[in-house]
Amino acid sequence: MDYLAEKFARLGTDNAPGQEGLQKAEDLPMIGDKLEGPAVDFSHGDVNAHQPIPGSLETFVKHYCVDGTYQAYTEYRGKGAIREYLAEKLAEYSGAPVDPKTEIILTPGTQGALFLAMGSLVGRGDKVAIVEPDYFDNRKLVEFFEGEMVPIHMNWKDAAPHTSGIDLKELEEAFKNGVKLFLYSNPNNPTGAVFSKEEVSEIARLAKKYDVAILADELYSRQILEKDFTYTHMRALPEKPDKLITIMGPSKTESLSGFRLGVGYGTPEIITRMEKLQAVVSLRCAGYNQAAFYRWFSEPDGWMEKRIADHRQIRDDILAVINSCPGCWARPTEGGSYIFMQLPKLKVDIFQFTKLCRAQASVTVTPGTEFGKQYGDFIRMNFSQDHDKAVDAVKRICKMVDIYRA
């Protein structure tokens, strides 16, 4: 196998969320009958159940009709007026200024921002520190850019609430040993753990000390489910490192995923590289779609509070089901809408189990191995779903656990 073939062999997407429909039919060791109930796809949120920010479509249509060519063709880093709007909103949100000219780029989804930032910061052989568990594409991107992955363990299972349990000693050791970039999601995907202020400050201090670039994935930072939690944006800290890019977007909490909108903001030199890369990757975040950014951070009064309350209720009711199933466990999600559910020992492996859940119980979940090879007894669910259907689907998962229990 040649070099490129090997590289793509490592970039598997067969078990990636949303790709399940492409899996080949195979003989599954099914025991018993189908479990009846409405199909639920936990691989992503349901934007029918939790609708996009009101006015998003209307804003899109207005700019399509009124601005026409000026909306279709923007600078590669995004339309100037929209960068100005977002810079002001994000400065207020994150607690530190953002220069709309030099410090922000609009991208095709937060995934786009992640790809561009990684491509701008990871050269061949560069050491990149990655939290385990964390967003599955982080590892794939390090492999694509031919960096060397340095795993950093996060003991979220035993950590106190509102701490991630990241191993800061291991992190410092990694930084000492030449790591160039550290990326982490906060709230963490897939566990829903939120980093404490002390943890974020220490990461920042270490990054500054060892001259490490930081990529902070804050995609879910607006959806903090615990009322008394404070969320810490690294960019607002006095210890802020010299090379820092924050990425986020309105695809999750705000249900605008269908528009593919994301932003990267931070260090101007990195933003410039990201724009150069975007120019060859896809030119720009779709021009018409950029208009929908005007609804982000301008939601109607009470809309965000209700969205968070709705998700807190779903989380609580799903957790109650999980906790009633012997051998099943999950840490309560603090931020975002993922739950990382641990399973007892089963007769089948995790890939068979997730395929069985789909075939037998009409429930789609993501195997934990997407987030680290060691998580073969976990499944991840995005519970941004219709409340009743979601609770019912988790009950069916628990029935499946009982059926296939070792």
Next chain:
Amino acid sequence: MDYLAEKFARLGTDNAPGQEGLQKAEDLPMIGDKLEGPAVDFSHGDVNAHQPIPGSLETFVKHYCVDGTYQAYTEYRGKGAIREYLAEKLAEYSGAPVDPKTEIILTPGTQGALFLAMGSLVGRGDKVAIVEPDYFDNRKLVEFFEGEMVPIHMNWKDAAPHTSGIDLKELEEAFKNGVKLFLYSNPNNPTGAVFSKEEVSEIARLAKKYDVAILADELYSRQILEKDFTYTHMRALPEKPDKLITIMGPSKTESLSGFRLGVGYGTPEIITRMEKLQAVVSLRCAGYNQAAFYRWFSEPDGWMEKRIADHRQIRDDILAVINSCPGCWARPTEGGSYIFMQLPKLKVDIFQFTKLCRAQASVTVTPGTEFGKQYGDFIRMNFSQDHDKAVDAVKRICKMVDIYRA
């Protein structure tokens, strides 16, 4: 400068079309007064002057409202029903079958398809043959993927009409010497030359003989301005090579650029790699936007004929202006809406001249050097503009030539 810094230094976008607004103000050696007239931006088409396919917005809105979450989250390669629709249309268009399951991927614009195909086919050190002149990002992509560029000369200036003048002997020599991939745009960007059937057949035969992959950029293939020309799709030839990806999209002739829609279609193994790469780059072509594909190849009767006739008229009238200016020359565009205009010797260099055109004459054009370093006496214009404004703007360019003539 480290390895990544060098790589990004080569990925310049300062003179790329559409980025002119970011250029720093500088002292220009301006002679005389401003030339009055409406501003024209020849760096891209004007979708106010040539509107998107009727019904595009309505189709987008309908699927947003009716399909909701099923439109927002599609497989990474694009929504199944839309792949089926396009496979049928593209099979009919190109003259050879397309399997919707395995042979097509929807991408964020044709640029997205180009990036994914290049990333799937170019490994470090691989030799890639590139036509000169050709689309400016081709060279940048070879550099980004650390391939080795092998230029293939195209003598379009002296070639007979409906031949590109590509040097087929040089191409065979390159293939013999280990080129892995050849990419070419047909109609050619920036010259508007269309390859003859003999040229396309010979490229295909050589590719098959030497086991070279072909990336055929047919972005402008629906807009053939000469009535008696036949356009040759390589994929329909009996000599079709074993590894062939064709890319196109509705961004140009059909004015849907603001949606960022493109397709790559061809060899299943390459499509699979492209999907794996898309999964880490931006997940998918924006879900809602994919709906607008339903208008492509379903334009109202006579719509495409009128669009082509309108562009033929603009081309003819611009060419008449160019031909009346001593020392200026352009080959008549056969396909697409670019014109590559040669200038006489000037007192200023091409970068100063294009900046002066913008500052003094309100006309934005792209320096020829974006298409090959040797084209320092050329400018490229996209004449998909309002007819009268475009003709007037080219008259101002000719006045600028007279003012700055050496």
